[in-house]
Amino acid sequence: MSATGVPTGRRVRAVVTGIGVVAPTGIGARRHWDAVLAGTSGLGRITRFDPSGYPVQVAGEVPGFEARDHIPGRLIPQTDRFTHLALAAAQEALDDARVDPGALPEYELGVVTASSSGGTEFGQHEMENLYRKGPSWVGAYQSIAWFYAATTGQVSIRHGMRGPCGVLCSEQAGGLDALGQARRLLSTGSQLVLAGGTDAPLCPYGLVAQLTAGGLSTISDPGAAYRPFDSAASGYVPGEGGAFLTVESADRRSAGHYGALLGYAAGFDPAPWAGRPPVLASVIRRALADAELEPGAVGVVFADAFGLPERDRDEARAITEVFGPGGVPVTAPKTLTGRLYAGGAALDAATALLALGSGVVPHTAGGLRPTADCGLDLVLDHPRRIRPRTALVLARGHGGFTSALVLGAGDRTIRSEQEPDERRGGHGSDR
Template identity: 65%
Template sequence: MTAPTTGTASGAAPVITGMGIVAPTGIGVDTHWASVLAGKSGIGRIERFDPEGYPVRHAGQVPGFDARADVPSRLISQTDHWTHLALAAGQAALEDCGADLARIPEYEMAVVTSSSSGGTEFGQKEMTALYRNDPGWVGAYQSIAWFYAATTGQLSIRHKMRGPCGVLACEQAGGLDAIGQARRLTRKGARLVVTGGTDASLCPYGLTAQLTTGKLSTVADPERAYLPFDAEASGYLPGEGGAILVLESAEAAAERGAGSGYGRVLGYAAGFDPAPESGRPRALRRTAEAALRDAGLGPADIDVVFADAAGLPADDRDEAEAIAQVFGPRAVPVTAPKTLTGRLYGGGAPLDVATALLSLREGVVPATTGTREPAPGLEIDLVTGDAREARLRHALVLARGHGGFTSALVLGR
């Protein structure tokens, strides 16, 4: 279990000053937020390839994305769709934050992103060329485009950010881990860190790899396939996209008049589930409690929880029990707007963070669309039906990744 010491060198929490969103709910902050409030789903039949013959035929897809509008033409052919999404979101986030990058020393700007699988679509195309022909048909960019650190590298090159750079490959939990690492870097002298993540594995190879987990829902009706905490929960649907965020040290944000931006990163912790045969409890409760301690807050200070929401009965019960143990039965509103997008893996938690920040700003808890009949015995206050207005000060975002990764992030207005 990890939880960094609270506070930066000056004792002030870093600020999220910019957001770029490319998600099944839309491109751009305002479009995404409007879709979330309206409960407008971005899940539909997979269009990037013909899914006929696969047990899962629906996913969350970014509508109307055209890489040519936001990505330099040479990078389109050199990188994967997953990186295209991040480059577009990164450009939007930097424009949104308003920082003049030319005035910031290049070694005081950093990049940390999350990725679960790298450039699977690009990799499949090149490996198909190899198997059908010979090595001469494989492009030189295969060596970098598939690599899970490709997005971090391309963002840092494009924006001349030469500070510490890295990637967290912890599946769904990795998005929070990336933001946690970005916070560490602001404590070590970075003024601005581009963080968050995207993912895109909607290709035959990518979908087949996901099916091996046994966690994807094979329910044919897309509106009833992904129902976290529901009595009919049967797994989840995959998706593409995510969010890129700009995290600045409190000092840097204050110097240029950025104020508190969208909100502050107050606490973070990560854990790992013990082996199932050990009989020990899973790590989510302890991870959430560690994040609260790191933030210097108690359970009563948290006004909303953005759940991991795996959509699998056993995982949903584990998460509901952890939340009830930390906060008390039905003591805090819980929501999972990711039912509108599917699980986005490396991009899912950053998108949850973006949505949570908008919720804090607007004083609205979005609903968990689709879930109608909560599973019996789950003692959580799951927000369903309509969004709920509330006075919101702090949010807790939870994430779990395949294999046992767990992470928690505390945000403040």
């Protein structure tokens, strides 16, 4: 038995067989991919409440999402929006994989989600009832709807998945941590794991809770508010939504898949340890070692792209330390969605898998002008067709959580009319 709990020699090849997306770029993986390739932004002035009295005006909201269209009506008043979004994404991920959980052994099906601040909107409404009307107006579901693990429980209950289930609270890094845990569970006897994350921080309480961290952009122009690696970078834009992935063993799966989870690693940068080098470069190297790959095998890096100059410089240094200056194409499609907290890294992983299948590196939209010392080969202006075969996804969560996931291409993708013409996208060696 290894230190990770995986029996020696038992590690299985974990593949992604279904993708479910609920994001500011659209509901459904195809709509999201179309928007990414077209550079269609989902950022705009907040509409879920009046943001006039708040320093942050811009966010990424899921367009046209109505909970009643995706989940049973009885669940809506019992759960928060972050769970509504998750139930919709999880259903799509199962449908996309053509999986009927009821036809599989229930104790061999798992659910692993990422969570950040939990059900803030539900909690806010219940606190309003408490302070305005009294304790008798607080509903029984306040005890569970806000909870970090509420989504895991609801997805598990809805689909009869009674195997290993859990939640990882590492904010933006959580989506990668959930996928790393999904791979581990397949090596310990699970047949299938739904893994991913969603978040719904766009309510007054949720927004105020994020303001104290000091990373949010206060620029009111959606086109200028979130510019990672740019000389005018001033913070990030918050967003809601995320993605779920159906993860199965390649040995069990006979149909096609989007790609494989090849390597994973995590680390931590606690603030009191100032003066020590950031952990990201080490995490990247360990993820590559776990995948048994050299840096030259990586075809594209999906950056964390925090949006603050110091954090962007730290990430750029880590990438160039491992790959060399301009040594690998780097992209950050999250400029179209904002940072989705618990949902962000899972959405990046889904986007990376779609990119590998299509042979396209999506661009970082927004007309960025990288700083002179950036040192990265940022994919700008339009997608680049270089047919990458592996992708590295990076994520850093509030407080120091740091994760990296290496993905390998599969034999399935979602085609889009927005994919670049062979003559426009440029050429490069396959990686």
